[in-house]
Amino acid sequence: MALQPRSVPVSWLNPRQIEAFRAIMVSGTVTDAAALMGVTQPAVSRMLRDLQATLGLTLFERRGAKLVPTNEGLTVYAEVARSFVGLERIAHVAREVKERRAGVLRIAAMPALMNGFLPRFVGRFLKDKPRMDLSLSGVSSHLVLEHTLSGECDLGFVMGPLAHAGLIAHPMPSAPMVAVLPQHHPLAAKDAIHVTDFDGQDFIAMEPGGLSRMQLDRIMELHNVRPAVRAETRLSGIVCGLVTSGLGVSVCDPFTAHEFTARGLVIRPFTPSVDFEFAAVRSAQKRFPAVGKALLDAFVLHSRAFIAEAPWTQPEPAAAG
Known part of the structure; x- marks a missing residue:
């Protein structure tokens, strides 16, 4: 019979049971959780059973030899994880104070x-x-x-x-955005890239909604430039990785572009200027x-x-x- 959710006073919660629940989520099995906590496997199973009874929730389902967290278990774990981050932060600060470090x-x-x-x-x-x-x-x-x-x-x-x-x-x-090109691309022969050079070119774009994408779209529309967008991504590092693969050209912030020069990325000034702020x-x-x-x-x-x-x-x- 399914457990019935219940309102649980804080005083009823046993920290050791919560630790056992977290250990199972982190390690994946009761056996590994027991090793992590330095207790026996039956002890971990008992703590989990008691915690589920206290909360009135089924935190795991058994599928063969594995315990799989339920939706309720995942929800509870999200809060437990946040709590443990706070506790670990306190422990870290205490160590810093004890060692008299600057912080x-x-x-x-x-x-x-x-x-x-x-x-x-x-x-x-x-x-x-x-x-x-x-x-x-x-x-x-x-x-x-x-x-x-x-x-x-x-x-x-x-x-x-x-x-x-x-x-x-x-x-x-602020830093001007730069044009990024694959090695041996025909545009790499140019000293600088104008937005009109991208017309009809295979292009790697940032996902819509970002400031840089909106600025670049505005400039392309103004100059009637229509590149062939081959891929979109949120991250400039992925943009540069795709460009080095030869998939297309793009415009990127200079900080990220600089990291890919040793990987074959060609960088050129880009006009009209678009500032990375x-x-x-x-x-x-x-x-x-x-x-x-x-x-x-x-x-x-x-x-x-x-x-x-x-x-x-x-x-x-x-x-x-």
């Missing part, structure tokens, strides 16, 4: 910067700071905003200019660590130098056609 600088950034440009800079910046640890996450801009607002990260980097009551935004130097964000309610400010100031200078020195980010006027 952890937590940074989240959009994938365009995380393809290599930002990690290399941050690694060099922290190399002479042995008492400072780093947490670095590459996620989409909307998740960067969530992490920054919730205090999960100290500093975030997101697409576009930004205004949000809960955040302090620092505009970063991004911003650094931090919480308006949370104290910004001094090392975070120092890193941000240094990264602004580093980004500005990269943009100024890269020849393909400073396009010469290119004639159409």
Whole structure:
């Protein structure tokens, strides 16, 4: 008979039973969960059975020799996972305090910067700071905003200019988007690419809805350019990977494009200019660590130098056609 869901007072929840449930979800079997917890298999089975009785939910279904989580089990696990992340964060902070380390600088950034440009800079910046640890996450801009607002990260980097009551935004130097081409493509013989060069060409596009895609679509419409879109993707790294495969040409941010030059990507200035705009964000309610400010100031200078020195980010006027 199916268990009946029930309202459960917090005092009824047994942390060890919840740990057993998590261990099964993480390891996949009761046997492995028992090894993970350092207890016997019957003990894990009993804790799971008692937890299901307390919650009034069936958390797993048995299919042959396997336990498969039910929809209810997956829903409960999502909350359990969030709770354990918080507990593990507390344990980590406690270790930091005990070891008297300077702390952890937590940074989240959009994938365009995380393809290599930002990690290399941050690694060099922290190399002479042995008492400072780093947490670095590459996620989409909307998740960067969530992490920054919730205090999960100290500093975030997101697409576009930004205004949000809960955040302090620092505009970063804008960088011209660049044309990216496969090796030996006929257009690679040109010193610079005009948008009209893409008319009829096989093209790799960013998915609709993003700022860069909207800007590029507007320019193509203005110049009556109709490329043959072969693929669409949300990530600039995938764009560059597809271009190096020879599937088509595209336009990309210079930070990602730079990471693919050693893999055969050809980069050319692109006109009319389309700016890749991004911003650094931090919480308006949370104290910004001094090392975070120092890193941000240094990264602004580093980004500005990269943009100024890269020849393909400073396009010469290119004639159409």
